[in-house]
Amino acid sequence: MPYNSFKALLAICGFMILFSLGQAQDLELVEFNQKRIKTSNRAMYVLGGWAVGNIALGGIQRSRLSGEQKYFHEMNLFWNLVNLGIAGAALYGNSQLDPTSLSLFESLKEQDKLEKILWFNVALNGSYILGGAWLKERAKSATNRPERLRGYGNSLMLQGGFLLVYDLVHVLVQQSQSSDKVEAFLSKVQFSGTGISLQFIF
Numbered sequence: 001m002p003y004n005s006f007k008a009l010l011a012i013c014g015f016m017i018l019f020s021l022g023q024a025q026d027l028e029l030v031e032f033n034q035k036r037i038k039t040s041n042r043a044m045y046v047l048g049g050w051a052v053g054n055i056a057l058g059g060i061q062r063s064r065l066s067g068e069q070k071y072f073h074e075m076n077l078f079w080n081l082v083n084l085g086i087a088g089a090a091l092y093g094n095s096q097l098d099p100t101s102l103s104l105f106e107s108l109k110e111q112d113k114l115e116k117i118l119w120f121n122v123a124l125n126g127s128y129i130l131g132g133a134w135l136k137e138r139a140k141s142a143t144n145r146p147e148r149l150r151g152y153g154n155s156l157m158l159q160g161g162f163l164l165v166y167d168l169v170h171v172l173v174q175q176s177q178s179s180d181k182v183e184a185f186l187s188k189v190q191f192s193g194t195g196i197s198l199q200f201i202f
Helices: 002-064 068-096 103-140 148-185
Strands: 189-193 196-198
Touching: 002 068, 002 103, 002 148, 068 196, 103 148
Parallel strands: none
Antiparallel strands: 189 196
């Protein structure tokens, strides 16, 4: 085989290998985004189910009971109207995402943003529990409807406790699914003085 023909064949083979590797990289990125969105959707269905249950039970018990128990279910009802709205908005937002259209940078940015939001929520949920405990303590010296403060306080502690566990499990699952992939993606990125490039390691 002439030398020039051999070089041309090598160039074609090299191009085909790089093209197939690029396709494999794209498929990995699509799967990475799909898994994040699927896990997020499952979490939102759990939150939505919790919300619907609390709204239904809260609506019934609020009208049947009185005193502290009435206010407990009242707060559960109001609180979970918000939770249901959050779950619905998140599911709608996820349905608008196209996992095939996100670049590597955009994919990593979306993953990082989600994890930061969830960790912030974990801390926020702790404040709900403390807020509920404060309301119960304040009820001890209150003269105006202390039963309402106790009912609301118990509700806040319940809802905050659920959300604390819920968000903590969600973020840990997201991180366990993404950690190896993120590390693998970043190992293929090279920074230079003029830009960023992907390298393929054989």
